[in-house]
Amino acid sequence: MEADENASDQRAGRPRDPRIDRAVLRAANDLVRQHGYADLTIAAIAEAAGTTKPAIYRRWPSKAHLVHEAVFPSGENTSLPQTGSLSDDLREMLRRTAAAFSEPAARAALPGLLAEISADRSLHTALLERFQDGVWGALRQRLVEAAERGEVRSGVDPAALLETIAGATLMALLIRDTDHLDDAWVEHSAELLTKGITP
Amino acid sequence: MEADENASDQRAGRPRDPRIDRAVLRAANDLVRQHGYADLTIAAIAEAAGTTKPAIYRRWPSKAHLVHEAVFPSGENTSLPQTGSLSDDLREMLRRTAAAFSEPAARAALPGLLAEISADRSLHTALLERFQDGVWGALRQRLVEAAERGEVRSGVDPAALLETIAGATLMALLIRDTDHLDDAWVEHSAELLTKGITP
Amino acid sequence: MEADENASDQRAGRPRDPRIDRAVLRAANDLVRQHGYADLTIAAIAEAAGTTKPAIYRRWPSKAHLVHEAVFPSGENTSLPQTGSLSDDLREMLRRTAAAFSEPAARAALPGLLAEISADRSLHTALLERFQDGVWGALRQRLVEAAERGEVRSGVDPAALLETIAGATLMALLIRDTDHLDDAWVEHSAELLTKGITP
Amino acid sequence: MEADENASDQRAGRPRDPRIDRAVLRAANDLVRQHGYADLTIAAIAEAAGTTKPAIYRRWPSKAHLVHEAVFPSGENTSLPQTGSLSDDLREMLRRTAAAFSEPAARAALPGLLAEISADRSLHTALLERFQDGVWGALRQRLVEAAERGEVRSGVDPAALLETIAGATLMALLIRDTDHLDDAWVEHSAELLTKGITP
DNA sequence: GCTTAAACGAGACGGTACGTCACGTCTTCTA
DNA sequence: TAGAAGACGTGACGTACCGTCTCGTTTAAGC
Numbered sequence: 135m136e137a138d139e140n141a142s143d144q145r146a147g148r149p150r151d152p153r154i155d156r157a158v159l160r161a162a163n164d165l166v167r168q169h170g171y172a173d174l175t176i177a178a179i180a181e182a183a184g185t186t187k188p189a190i191y192r193r194w195p196s197k198a199h200l201v202h203e204a205v206f207p208s209g210e211n212t213s214l215p216q217t218g219s220l221s222d223d224l225r226e227m228l229r230r231t232a233a234a235f236s237e238p239a240a241r242a243a244l245p246g247l248l249a250e251i252s253a254d255r256s257l258h259t260a261l262l263e264r265f266q267d268g269v270w271g272a273l274r275q276r277l278v279e280a281a282e283r284g285e286v287r288s289g290v291d292p293a294a295l296l297e298t299i300a301g302a303t304l305m306a307l308l309i310r311d312t313d314h315l316d317d318a319w320v321e322h323s324a325e326l327l328t329k330g331i332t333p
Numbered sequence: 334m335e336a337d338e339n340a341s342d343q344r345a346g347r348p349r350d351p352r353i354d355r356a357v358l359r360a361a362n363d364l365v366r367q368h369g370y371a372d373l374t375i376a377a378i379a380e381a382a383g384t385t386k387p388a389i390y391r392r393w394p395s396k397a398h399l400v401h402e403a404v405f406p407s408g409e410n411t412s413l414p415q416t417g418s419l420s421d422d423l424r425e426m427l428r429r430t431a432a433a434f435s436e437p438a439a440r441a442a443l444p445g446l447l448a449e450i451s452a453d454r455s456l457h458t459a460l461l462e463r464f465q466d467g468v469w470g471a472l473r474q475r476l477v478e479a480a481e482r483g484e485v486r487s488g489v490d491p492a493a494l495l496e497t498i499a500g501a502t503l504m505a506l507l508i509r510d511t512d513h514l515d516d517a518w519v520e521h522s523a524e525l526l527t528k529g530i531t532p
Numbered sequence: 533m534e535a536d537e538n539a540s541d542q543r544a545g546r547p548r549d550p551r552i553d554r555a556v557l558r559a560a561n562d563l564v565r566q567h568g569y570a571d572l573t574i575a576a577i578a579e580a581a582g583t584t585k586p587a588i589y590r591r592w593p594s595k596a597h598l599v600h601e602a603v604f605p606s607g608e609n610t611s612l613p614q615t616g617s618l619s620d621d622l623r624e625m626l627r628r629t630a631a632a633f634s635e636p637a638a639r640a641a642l643p644g645l646l647a648e649i650s651a652d653r654s655l656h657t658a659l660l661e662r663f664q665d666g667v668w669g670a671l672r673q674r675l676v677e678a679a680e681r682g683e684v685r686s687g688v689d690p691a692a693l694l695e696t697i698a699g700a701t702l703m704a705l706l707i708r709d710t711d712h713l714d715d716a717w718v719e720h721s722a723e724l725l726t727k728g729i730t731p
Numbered sequence: 732m733e734a735d736e737n738a739s740d741q742r743a744g745r746p747r748d749p750r751i752d753r754a755v756l757r758a759a760n761d762l763v764r765q766h767g768y769a770d771l772t773i774a775a776i777a778e779a780a781g782t783t784k785p786a787i788y789r790r791w792p793s794k795a796h797l798v799h800e801a802v803f804p805s806g807e808n809t810s811l812p813q814t815g816s817l818s819d820d821l822r823e824m825l826r827r828t829a830a831a832f833s834e835p836a837a838r839a840a841l842p843g844l845l846a847e848i849s850a851d852r853s854l855h856t857a858l859l860e861r862f863q864d865g866v867w868g869a870l871r872q873r874l875v876e877a878a879e880r881g882e883v884r885s886g887v888d889p890a891a892l893l894e895t896i897a898g899a900t901l902m903a904l905l906i907r908d909t910d911h912l913d914d915a916w917v918e919h920s921a922e923l924l925t926k927g928i929t930p
Numbered sequence: 931g932c933t934t935a936a937a938c939g940a941g942a943c944g945g946t947a948c949g950t951c952a953c954g955t956c957t958t959c960t961a
Numbered sequence: 962t963a964g965a966a967g968a969c970g971t972g973a974c975g976t977a978c979c980g981t982c983t984c985g986t987t988t989a990a991g992c
Contacts, residue, residue: 147941148983154943170452175973186944191975249448252507253369262508294521297508298501305500306493308451309461322493330529346962347961353964374952385965390954545967546957552969568850573947584970589949647846650905651767660906692919695906696899703898704891706849707859720891728927744936745988751938772978783939788980 150193157183158190162204167239171201171246198250198257205243206234206264220280220332224299225324227273231303234269236314241307248304270296287333295331299323349391356382357389361403366438370400370445397449397456404442405433405463419479419531423498424523426472430502433468435513440506469495486532494530498522548591555581556588560602565637569599569644596648596655603641604632604662611670618678618730622697623722625671629701632667634712639705646702668694685731693729697721747789754780755787759801764836768798768843795847795854802840803831803861811869817877817929821896822921824870828900831866833911838904867893884930892928896920 161182166174176197180187194200217223234240251257277292302323306315360381365373375396379386393399416422433439450456476491501522505514559580564572574595578585592598615621632638649655675690700721704713758779763771773794777784791797814820831837848854874889899920903912 145941146939146985148943150942151983172448172452176975177973186946187975188945188977189943192942245444245448245451248507249371249444252444253371289521289524291521294501294505294518295525297504298497298522298525301500301502301504302493302497303500304504305496308447309496319493322488322490323497325488326494326497326529327525328529329531330525330527332528347964349963375954376952385967386954387956387966388964391963395954543967544959544965546959546969548968549957570846570850574949575947584972585949586951586971587969590968643842643846643849646905647769647842650842651769687919687922689919692899692903692916693923695902696895696920696923699898699900699902700891700895701898702902703894706845707894717891720886720888721895723886724892724895724927725923726927727929728923728925730926743934743990745938746990747937748988773980774978783941784980785940785982786938789937793980 154183154185154189155193158185158193158200159204159207162200163239166201166205166243171243174201176200196250196254196257198247198254199260201243202247202257202261202264205237205239205247206261206268208264208267220276220285221324221328223273223276223280224327225320227269228299228303228320228323228327230269231299232315232320235303235307241313244304245308265300270300284333286331290331295327298327353382353384353388354392357384357392357399358403358406361399362438365400365404365442370442373400375399395449395453395456397446397453398459400442401446401456401460401463404436404438404446405460405467407463407466419475419484420523420527422472422475422479423526424519426468427498427502427519427522427526429468430498431505431514431519434502434506440512443503444507464499469499472498483532485530489530494526497526552581552583552587553591556583556591556598557602557605560598561637564599564603564641569641572599574598594648594652594655596645596652597658599641600645600655600659600662603635603637603645604659604666606662606665618674618683619722619726621671621674621678622725623718625667626697626701626718626721626725628667629697630713630718633701633705639711642702643706663698668698671697682731684729688729693725696725751780751782751786752790755782755790755797756801756804759797760836763798763802763840768840771798773797793847793851793854795844795851796857798840799844799854799858799861802834802836802844803858803865805861805864811866811873817873817882818921818925820870820873820877821924822917824866825896825900825917825920825924827866828896829903829912829917832900832904838910841901842905862897867897881930883928887928892924895924 158179161179162174165179165182169178174197176187176190179200180190183190190200194203215226217226235244247257247261251261273296274292277286277290277295280286281288281290303315306319357378360378361373364378364381373396375386375389378399379389382389389399393402414425416425434443446456446460450460472495473491476485476489476494479485480487480489502514505518556577559577560572563577563580567576572595574585574588577598578588581588588598592601613624615624633642645655645659649659671694672690675684675688675693678684679686679688701713704717755776758776759771762776762779771794773784773787776797777787780787787797791800811820811823814823832841844854844858848858870893871889874883874887874892877883878885878887900912903916
C-alpha cells in the first residue's frame with residue numbers, strides 16, 4: 135500500500151512468522167463457524183492455532199479486525215464474467231453477495247462484525263475497503279458503462295443501489311430461517327432492481 | 334408472554350413497582366444513546382434508574398430484551414395515512430423506517446441487537462413481532478390491496494419487499510457517515526422500488 | 533477494631549461466606565509452603581480453595597496482604613510464661629521468634645513479604661501491628677518491668693532490642709542452610725543479648 | 732566464574748563492548764533507586780542504557796544478578812582503619828553496614844534481592860561472597876585477633892555476631908520510617924554488642 | 931585482504947500471571 | 962413476594978514482563 139514497502143521491506147528485528155498469521159486466520163474461521171462470533175475468544179483461537187494471545191494482539195488490534203480478515207479473505211476472485219446485459223450483471227451480483235454472506239463463517243460472523251463496525255471507525259473503513267476492492271467495485275463499473283449506453287435511467291445512484299443489494303441480502307439472511315438464499319430469491323430480487331433502474 | 338397477564342394478574346406477595354419499569358426503560362434508552370450498545374451494562378442501567386440488577390432481571394431475561402423494548406417502544410403510532418397511491422405509501426414507509434432506525438437510541442442499539450438476535454431465537458421472534466405489529470403490518474396490507482387493484486405486477490413478494498426496504502435503510506445507515514437519511518434518499522429509494530414493482 | 537462493628541455488624545446485602553475466608557487462608561498457607569512465595573499465584577489459591585479470583589480480590593487487596601494473614605494468623609498464643617528472670621524471658625523470646633520464622637510457611641513467605649512490605653506502606657503497618665499485638669508486645673512489657681527492678685542498664689532501647697532479636701533471627705535463617713535454628717543458637721544468642729543489656 | 736578470564740580471555744568473534752557493561756550497571760542503579768526493585772524491568776534498563784535485552788542477558792543470567800552487582804559494586808573500600816580497640820572496630824563495622832544498606836539504591840534493592848536469594852542458590856552464594864570479600868572479612872579477622880588477646884569471652888561465634896550486626900541493621904531499616912540510621916543508633920548498638928561479647 | 935565468529939540493534943516468540951470487568955444468580959435483611 | 966444491597970461462580974479481557982529466538986548488520990582477530 136505504501137511505496138516504501140517494496141525494496142527494503144525488511145524491517146529491523148526478528149520478522150513475524152507468517153505461519154502464525156495463516157494458522158490464526160484459519161483457526162478463527164473454523165471457530166467462528168462452529169461457535170458463533172459472540173462465543174469466540176482470542177484465547178481459544180490462539181490455542182487452536184498453536185500460538186498465544188500476545189502473538190495475536192501483535193497482529194490485530196481486536197477480535198473484529200481479525201475475524202473480518204479471516205472471514206472475507208482479500209484474495210477472493212473479483213472479476214465479473216462479461217455478460218453484456220445489465221440484468222445479468224445484477225443477477226450475478228446478487229448471487230455473489232448472497233453466496234459471500236451465506237458462507238458459514240460469514241453468516242456466523244456478520245452480525246457481530248456489523249455491531250462492532252458501527253462503534254469503531256477503523257473497522258468501518260477496513261471492511262468497506264475490503265468490499266469496494268472486491269465484487270462491488272466491478273458492479274459499479276458495469277453500472278457506469280450501462281448508464282453511458284443509456285440502459286439506466288438518469289437519477290440512479292450506484293452507491294445507493296449497492297447498499298440496497300447488500301442490505302436486502304443481509305436482511306433476508308437475518309430474518310429468514312433458511313441457511314442460504316436460493317435461486318428464486320436471486321431471480322426475484324434481480325427482477326425488482328432491474329425494473330427499478332431501467333429507463 | 335402476555336397470556337399470564339390476564340384477569341387475575343395479581344400474584345401473591347408484594348406487587349412490582351411500575352415506576353421501576355419506567356425508570357429502567359428510560360435509563361436504558363439514555364445510556365445506550367450515550368455510550369452505545371456494547372458499553373452498556375445492566376449495573377449502570379440499574380444505578381441510573383435508582384434500582385438494582387435483580388429488579389431488572391426479574392423483568393427482562395437479558396440485556397437485549399430490555400434494550401429492544403427501551404429502543405422500540407410498543408406504543409408507537411402505526412397507522413399509515415390514507416394516500417390511495419402506492420408510490421406515496423412506499424415513500425411514507427421508507428420515511429418511517431428511516432426515522433425509526435435513525436432515532437439516536439435505535440441507531441446506537443440496532444447493530445448490537447441484530448448481533449444478539451442472530452444468536453437467540455426468542456429475541457428474534459420478539460423483535461420481528463414488534464415490527465410486524467407496527468409499521469410493517471400496515472404496508473403489507475396496502476400492498477395486498479394495491480395488488481388486488483392491479484397496480485402491482487404479479488410475482489412481487491410483499492415480504493421480500495419489506496426486507497429490501499428495511500435492509501436498504503439499515504445498510505445506508507451502517508455505511509454512510511451521516512446521522513440521518515434525508516428526503517432525497519427517501520425519494521430516490523421510493524422511485525427505485527415503485528418502478529420495480531409496478532406492472 | 534471499630535466500635536460500630538459490634539451491635540449492627542450486619543451490613544446490607546449478602547454477607548461474605550466465612551468458609552471462603554478460611555479455605556483461602558488454608559490454601560494460601562499450603563501452597564506457599566509447597567511452592568514458595570514467588571511461584572504462588574492467586575489463581576492457584578482460588579482453585580485450591582474451591583473459589584475464584586474475584587472472591588479473593590474482594591477480601592485482600594494483594595497477594596502480600598493475603599499471605600501475611602495466612603502465614604501469621606492473628607489468634608496465636610501470645611502470653612509469655614512467668615519466669616521472673618530477664619535472661620529466661622530473652623531466651624523464650626528468641627525461641628518463639630525462631631519458631632515463628634522457621635515454621636515452613638513463614639520461612640517460605642518471609643523474604644517475599646519483606647520485599648513487598650518495603651514498597652507498600654499499608655502492608656508495612658499491617659505486618660508490624662500483627663507482631664506488636666503478638667509476642668513482641670509481651671517482651672516489651674517484661675523489659676520495662678525488668679528496667680524498673682534495675683536489672684537493665686539505662687540506655688537500652690526496647691524497640692532496638694526487639695529489632696536486633698528479629699533481625700538476627702531473620703538473617704540467620706536467610707544465610708544459613710539449615711531449616712531451623714537449634715537450641716544452641718538460641719542459647720548463644722540469649723547469652724549475647726543478656727550480657728549486652730545487664731548493668 | 733572468573734576462571735575463564737585468564738590469559739587468553741579473548742574468544743573468537745567480536746569482543747563485548749565494555750561501555751555497555753558500564754551503562755547497564757549505571758542504568759540499573761538509577762532505575763532501582765527511582766522505581767524500586769519490583770517495578771524494575773530489564774527492558775527499561777536496556778532502554779535507559781541505550782542497548783537491548785539480549786545484550787544484558789549475554790552478561791547477567793537474571794535481573795537479580797545484575798542488580799546485586801549494580802547495587803554493591805565489588806571495588807568498594809574494604810580496609811578497616813587500625814583502631815586497636817574492639818569496641819571501635821564494632822562501631823566502625825556497624826557504621827559501614829548501616830551506610831552500605833542505607834545507600835538509596837541498596838535500600839531500594841535489598842528486600843527484593845533477599846527474596847530472590849532465598850529461592851536461588853547461585854545468587855545466595857554470589858551475594859554472600861561479595862560481602863565476605865568486603866567489610867565482613869575484615870571484622871572477622873579483628874574478632875579472631877581480639878579473641879587471641881583475650882578481649883572476647885569464649886563461646887562467641889564470629890559468624891553469629893556478623894549475622895546479628897547485619898540482621899539488626901536490616902531490620903532497623905525495614906521497620907523504621909527513617910531514611911538512614913543515625914550515630915545514636917550506631918552508638919547504642921555498638922554498646923549492646925560490645926558488652927555482649929566482652930568477658 | 932578475507933574469513934570467521936561473536937556481539938550488536940531490533941523486535942517477535944511462547945509462556946504465564948496479572949488485576950479487572952460484566953454476566954446472570956443467590957442470599958441476606960427489610961418493607 | 963418485592964426490593965436494596967452486595968457477594969457469588971464463571972469466564973474473558975487486554976497488558977505486562979519474562980527469558981529466548983531469529984533476523985540482518987557491525988566489528989575485531991587470525992589466517
